[in-house]
Amino acid sequence: MSLDMIVNWMQATLRWSVPLILVSTGEVFAERSGVINMGIEGIMLSGALCGIAVSFFTGGVFMAVLVTMALGAMMGLAVAFLTVSRRTNQVVTGLMINMLAMGGTNLLFALLSESRRTRVATFPVLFPQSMHNIPIIGPILFKQPISTWVALILPILSGIVLYKTTWGLNVRAVGDNPQSAATVGLSVIKIKYQTVVLSGIFAALGGCVLTLGEVGYFASGGMTAGRGFIVLAAVVVGGWDPFKTALACLVFGAADAAQLRFQAMGSVIPYQFLQMLPYLVTVIALTIMVEHSRVPKTWGAAYDRRDV
Amino acid sequence: MQDITKRFPGVLANDRISLECKKGEVLGLLGENGAGKTTLMNILYGLHQPDSGRIYVDGEEVRITSPSKAIHYGIGMVHQHFKLVDTLTVLENIILGIPSKKLLLDLAPARKYLLKLCEEYELFVDPDAEVGRLPVGQQQWVEILKALYRNVQILVFDEPTSVLTPAESDQLCRAIRRLTAEGRSIVFISHKLREVMEITDRVTIIRDGKFIGTIPTREATQLKLAQMMVGRPVSIVRKPRPALEEKKPVLVMKDVNVSDDRGVPALKNFNLIVNAGEILGVAGVDGNGQRELAECVVGLRKPASGTIHVRDRQITDVVADPSFVGFIPEDRQKTGLVLDFSVSENLIIKEYDKQPYIKNGVLKYPVIKKHARSMIEKYNLKTPSGEVKVRNLSGGNQQKVVIARELNLGPVLDIASQPTRGLDMGAVSNVHDTLLSERNRGAAVLFISAELQEVMALSDRIIVLFRGEIMGDIDGETADVSTIGQMMLGHPLEVGI
Numbered sequence: 001m002s003l004d005m006i007v008n009w010m011q012a013t014l015r016w017s018v019p020l021i022l023v024s025t026g027e028v029f030a031e032r033s034g035v036i037n038m039g040i041e042g043i044m045l046s047g048a049l050c051g052i053a054v055s056f057f058t059g060g061v062f063m064a065v066l067v068t069m070a071l072g073a074m075m076g077l078a079v080a081f082l083t084v085s086r087r088t089n090q091v092v093t094g095l096m097i098n099m100l101a102m103g104g105t106n107l108l109f110a111l112l113s114e115s116r117r118t119r120v121a122t123f124p125v126l127f128p129q130s131m132h133n134i135p136i137i138g139p140i141l142f143k144q145p146i147s148t149w150v151a152l153i154l155p156i157l158s159g160i161v162l163y164k165t166t167w168g169l170n171v172r173a174v175g176d177n178p179q180s181a182a183t184v185g186l187s188v189i190k191i192k193y194q195t196v197v198l199s200g201i202f203a204a205l206g207g208c209v210l211t212l213g214e215v216g217y218f219a220s221g222g223m224t225a226g227r228g229f230i231v232l233a234a235v236v237v238g239g240w241d242p243f244k245t246a247l248a249c250l251v252f253g254a255a256d257a258a259q260l261r262f263q264a265m266g267s268v269i270p271y272q273f274l275q276m277l278p279y280l281v282t283v284i285a286l287t288i289m290v291e292h293s294r295v296p297k298t299w300g301a302a303y304d305r306r307d308v
Numbered sequence: 309m310q311d312i313t314k315r316f317p318g319v320l321a322n323d324r325i326s327l328e329c330k331k332g333e334v335l336g337l338l339g340e341n342g343a344g345k346t347t348l349m350n351i352l353y354g355l356h357q358p359d360s361g362r363i364y365v366d367g368e369e370v371r372i373t374s375p376s377k378a379i380h381y382g383i384g385m386v387h388q389h390f391k392l393v394d395t396l397t398v399l400e401n402i403i404l405g406i407p408s409k410k411l412l413l414d415l416a417p418a419r420k421y422l423l424k425l426c427e428e429y430e431l432f433v434d435p436d437a438e439v440g441r442l443p444v445g446q447q448q449w450v451e452i453l454k455a456l457y458r459n460v461q462i463l464v465f466d467e468p469t470s471v472l473t474p475a476e477s478d479q480l481c482r483a484i485r486r487l488t489a490e491g492r493s494i495v496f497i498s499h500k501l502r503e504v505m506e507i508t509d510r511v512t513i514i515r516d517g518k519f520i521g522t523i524p525t526r527e528a529t530q531l532k533l534a535q536m537m538v539g540r541p542v543s544i545v546r547k548p549r550p551a552l553e554e555k556k557p558v559l560v561m562k563d564v565n566v567s568d569d570r571g572v573p574a575l576k577n578f579n580l581i582v583n584a585g586e587i588l589g590v591a592g593v594d595g596n597g598q599r600e601l602a603e604c605v606v607g608l609r610k611p612a613s614g615t616i617h618v619r620d621r622q623i624t625d626v627v628a629d630p631s632f633v634g635f636i637p638e639d640r641q642k643t644g645l646v647l648d649f650s651v652s653e654n655l656i657i658k659e660y661d662k663q664p665y666i667k668n669g670v671l672k673y674p675v676i677k678k679h680a681r682s683m684i685e686k687y688n689l690k691t692p693s694g695e696v697k698v699r700n701l702s703g704g705n706q707q708k709v710v711i712a713r714e715l716n717l718g719p720v721l722d723i724a725s726q727p728t729r730g731l732d733m734g735a736v737s738n739v740h741d742t743l744l745s746e747r748n749r750g751a752a753v754l755f756i757s758a759e760l761q762e763v764m765a766l767s768d769r770i771i772v773l774f775r776g777e778i779m780g781d782i783d784g785e786t787a788d789v790s791t792i793g794q795m796m797l798g799h800p801l802e803v804g805i
Binding site (some may be wrong): 039164166167168169170176177179180181182183184185186194283294297 | 318356374375376379385386390391392394395396400401403404405406408410411412413454586
């Protein structure tokens with residue numbers, strides 16, 4: 001294996017991990033407050049289409065990001081309304097959102113079919129051309145679009161928010177013991193709404209990065225290919241810690257990038273098996289890690305403020 | 309608080325209750341389990357809304373719609389089941405929910421103030437310890453410090469001493485005196501007469517959700533308070549009974565060895581015979597093999613060696629036949645009942661697969677409901693109907709459901725494991741009457757209890773367990789407290805004395 005290939009692989013690893021890390025950032029907060037937003041797969045998918053469509057019609061990447069975040073917030077709000085206010089089952093609600101998004105994006109994309117062939121404006125690259133040619137770190141880091149840099153800084157930021165701010169403390173308390181949070185005067189419902197909306201925003205953003213990060217097109221019929229679900233696994237594997245979760249996302253990204261390279265190398269292993277690799281890594285990581293992590297105590301449970 | 313009324317589905321929890329707590333005094337709130345003490349205090353703390361009634365703080369009428377309102381009016385509460393976040397540190401728990409203008413947590417001044425409070429009230433805790441790892445006594449201090457940190461003027465303690473050791477209880481008393489000396493007011497909820505007598509200035513008594521009266525503690529006696537609380541004279545006396553006719557062994561245990569959940573021997577070479585028509589009381593400090601004894605007799609726990617016979621049948625498997633062995637387990641909520649099933653379902657849960665409750669694999673609900681109605685009448689169950697979830701019944705009535713199911717078919721052997729634990733006095737005497745009538749019917753009764761008084765009041769014969777061995781086997785009629793007490797501490801009964 002040549003150095004080139006390794007550099008190439010690492011570059012791809014980052015590319016595949018960035019959307020996962022973005023999505024996981026929001027999901028960590030939602031799950032820390034007790035709500036499993038299983039709809040992130042669907043929200044991601046919607047974000048992917050929204051980003052590309054807005055970018056196509058307005059030509060502005062910045063505009064695309066704003067609109068996508070607004071859409072994510074709306075979808076997060078819907079999930080929050082159902083799971084927090086109406087106390088619906090979080091798994092079923094998530095699946096419903098995912099189905100809805102799958103059908104919805106396919107339909108809308110068919111209607112917008114003129115954009116099918118066109119590539120649209122993508123995220124800008126921060127560093128000047130000259131830096132791209134620095135050996136090894138040039139292509140791995142400096143050639144990456146702005147979204148990658150955001151994703152690299154984000155886990156540190158969200159770690160500070162979760163562990164060092166008042167709001168972060170509130171979120172952790174709400175997920176572990178909502179009754180106790182309520183008795184000190186916090187609004188459990190409000191905090192859960194905030195985190196779930198946040199998870200919606202980041203999920204949509206992650207989808208948007210998937211399309212606008214580099215490739216600049218949307219593929220009908222499940223562009224996200226279960227990445228939202230991989231994020232759900234990454235959050236568990238990462239023990240609901242922003243930083244470890246981001247690491248887990250990197251591992252999954254690396255597996256994804258590796259399988260594509262293996263395929264390209266024309267290995268004797270059937271390509272279907274290689275495609276399975278990231279998901280296999282997920283399952284194995286889950287079985288190994290789950291014992292060691294501490295689940296938020298009311299993870300996935302509905303909260304009724306009348307229970308005291 | 310004036311004329312507070314609160315209705316829950318099917319129960320009137322508080323019926324026009326009034327109470328008044330003056331500045332700098334300790335007001336006791338006394339009542340049996342389920343009398344409505346906690347509900348009343350939850351209303352004061354904004355966790356429930358009253359259906360009617362008014363609340364005044366410092367002479368002004370207030371509406372307390374949420375805990376944050378309560379905190380705003382200077383009301384704090386130390387809940388019976390602590391409201392602490394186990395995974396957070398002491399300091400984090402204490403500052404949780406305090407509005408802060410700063411974005412980042414500002415722990416240094418909070419820590420300083422907390423340490424000062426610890427010092428002042430002699431309630432020492434490590435601010436950086438994770439709350440879940442602290443002993444319960446210290447968790448209680450955290451709850452108190454949490455309220456003090458918010459500078460509350462009225463502090464409610466809900467059964468605070470139930471989790472404390474005697475030394476810790478003394479420490480709590482000292483802290484309470486210091487608080488009242490500063491002019492703060494304390495509401496002290498309890499059903500333990502002794503501590504109410506010790507610590508309070510006045511006592512308000514409620515019974516069945518109704519206000520009974522408020523009296524200065526100086527003018528009260530334990531007996532008077534007990535009568536106000538229960539509504540009739542109380543005392544456990546030995547109950548009269550017909551003599552035992554002939555000894556016919558029902559339960560025979562021979563050289564039984566059994567281990568507990570950790571694999572430590574719980575019963576060692578255990579031999580026991582219980583005869584028909586007698587109550588065999590098993591006394592002893594909790595955790596000396598009582599639980600394992602009950603479990604291995606009903607087949608829930610397999611002995612490592614030895615044999616257990618009930619009549620002619622050897623127990624090798626779980627006995628789930630209430631016409632043969634009736635089993636009242638020590639934890640009725642976890643083992644005895646399915647709390648989210650209805651009363652009628654719980655009543656047939658051991659026979660649901662038998663005639664007449666089932667036909668061709670389909671449950672016959674009309675029959676099941678009819679059975680429930682007759683059981684409700686026969687066992688005097690207080691429930692709106694048979695379709696109410698067992699969870700919503702009081703402890704005493706939950707126990708009646710277990711008893712109705714286990715004893716209705718007239719088993720040859722009854723096992724009652726701590727059957728009165730957590731029940732109020734009325735329900736206790738109900739259980740006692742039931743067990744006695746079982747004995748008079750001719751059943752063998754294995755009665756396990758950590759309450760020495762009731763073992764002595766009820767048993768024909770008493771054995772004392774200590775570390776899985778029988779310290780002595782004495783006649784119930786002539787037993788005396790000091791002999792049994794010695795055996796409970798591990799001194800075997802010396803034969804011939």
